Amino acid sequence: MSTILSLAGIVKRFGGLVATNDLSFDVAQGESLGLIGPNGAGKTTIFSLIMGEHRQNEGTISLDGNEISSLPTHARIGRGISRTYQVPRPFAEMTVAENIRVGLMPDSLRGMLFGASDPQAELDLAQSVGFSGDDLDRYPSELSMGDLRKLELARTLATGARVILLDEVFAGLTAGEISQMADLINTKRKEGFTFVIVSHDLRSLEPLVDRVIAMARGALIAEGDFTSVMNDETVRSSYLGT
Amino acid sequence: MTQILIQGFLLSGLYALIAVGFTLIFSVGRVLNLAYGAYLVIGGYAYFWLSQTLGMPKIVGVLLAIVLGAVIGISKYRLIVKPLKGDHVAVEISTLILAVVVQAGIVLLFGDASKILHPIVSGVSRVGGATVTYNILTAAVVSWVILIGLYLFVRFTHLGRALEAVSMDVKGAAISGVDPDQMNQLTWAISGALGALAGVFFASYTQLYPGMWVTPLIIAVAVVIVGGIGSILGTLLVAHIIGFMEVISTSLIAAELRGVFTMLLIIVVLIIRPKGLFGRAEL
């Protein structure tokens, strides 16, 4: 398996606080990687560094073998990587269809001006994450947390990204919504998407990942398959807070 | 040279007084009160009406102007800012509209022409070739007393600490038993009172006219942007930078250009540091 996303020697400091400390890992093409760790371990920071929302102080991030560290967020998305957020961020005064439409837009003024929107593509994407055709005209305020996460996933998929970073994708969902979301992720895995998933819900995470990385205080403390990481002494103690 | 130094210090004191009420709202309420300048107009005209038209003692005029400022501050918070629930854009727009409404109301009541205020404290003395009116000297001294008082209040009183807590983290403060709504109301009252007081002095330093809110607003804005949000030391520092720039450009370059440097300062600082020189988080 070839490496698609690679982080090498990432250091990020916020003022005096070290958020990630010399962190390196690779993600293989088509792999699903779980990222776990206690609160404040630096998982979300990793996502925002990969997406260019913050810049690392040291180290390199590459996608498909090309360094992307100097690119702004939208350009990284153009290279095929995108993320969701712990707190979904829909466009509040736009319908489901319009939210997806923004994700589908090409990043070119000419394309946005003269290219027509593609209702079929919007419908396909909405259906691919489990919406029905009737949902297209609904507004975010009418949606449940599960639907909001689906909408955010649809918008993320709409950008054409093949590597998807999911941040706390199960938070705030009912049991039914969790299993729906899990099915959805597994379907997308089969379609060849690469995932990095951050979750506190370890039980839901287990069947979705090929491999797990555990972090604590900004550093990588264990790496391997789910069971071996869970049985790791350092991981256990970091979760217990000792 | 002495002239510039003395004038600079006195004017800077006045500017610090103008700015402090504005930074207070910016830091505690986290909103941009574009109607801040209206307090100055209202304070100035209230004092004018009370002491020069009705002939009340000057000190009564000043005190009543301050009270009026506080009342208007509270009403502004209750009627406009609170219902808009911290929507920054809406607060900016509605306070801008309010400022124009106040200006128009003043024209309706007092007419368009500018008025001359008698100095609140009369008398002049000459220090090393510089003319110092007791009026602006009083303004500067009052400003210093208020700034130091405010600093001590925030630092050492329970209420002051509660205010500071709200300015840092509304939810956190609420959890620890501080009522952010009450704190906001208090801040708006203090801000209004300080604005009205500054208005009395500013009007007696320049002139009293309905459009006199724009210049102080720009000064206050510059102080907040350059000096940092809610920093009393920063307020003082920047008020002095602006005050001295004005005095120097007035006496050495051209009187018409005195406001230009304030604007340039705002623009340059924001362009170099989009979040302000000592900016704390985005607004």
Next chain:
Amino acid sequence: MFATVNWRHLLLWAVFAAGMLLLPELVKKGTLRTIIMAQYLAIFAMSWDFLSGRTGYISFGHPFLIGIGAYTTAILSYRFGVPVELSIPIAVATTVVGSVLFFLPALRIRGSYFALVTLAFMELMYQLTQVIRPDLTGGTRGISGIETLTRGAVNGFYLSFVLMFVTAFVLWLLSRSRLGTALSAISMNEDAVAGSGLNTTKLKLFAFCVSAAVAGMGGAFWVHYLGSIAPRALFDINFLFTIIVAALIGGASTIIGPMAGAFFLTFLLEYLRPFLPGAERYLIYGGIALLIYMYQPKGLFEIVSRLWRRA
């Protein structure tokens, strides 16, 4: 191209144009002159709204943009005898280029600070036009005797109507495109727009350039309608206030809103003139604007369309 345009929309536009073009037959010359002012205000309000109403970046500096356009053509035609056919396009180009140079750094700034910088620009412009090269700008007194393009109210009306109509139609097309959707998305959550793979700086710059071009064009034609220009009338908070209030009470982020707001305000002003000759009318303006804004921030357009839906 724009998929969301259908014949019904075009029919409405045609009816609107036909109705407006009949006005010179129906109303008095005096009313026509009021309509001309309303149409220029509508152009400015639409220009403001395309930037601020859509993206949520509040510009307090629109008089600055209008002023660049107006002063450029006034100076070129009055001082240097440049023909108007040339000076107006130059004025529009100058507004766009000049304002982009000034504002490009400002576009990095978010939220309230953007509004403050634009306000500072307007005040700066006011002070500078009086001091720098008064031989060109006419200083505090401004310039009068500038060539006018039309004679009589009727021709003035036709010209300003064409300008307003073309502006409205072009901005409407833009807002119906995907680009319009993306601009509105910026006001809702700018980070999420970037997170959808779009370059928000490019989008904001585009909105800004369009807004500046419309403002510059409006300003240039306006000065050739009035025949005079002075800094206090232009770089004035009351002027800024009128533009913003027109856009807001009509309904921000729409096309009909700023136009309706501009007509409403201008006619209100006309009717108030006998009773309130001076600046007091801003009390009424502001009072109405504040009430409407506090009640429904989306303006009359939203109030009317809600009533419509209920009925």
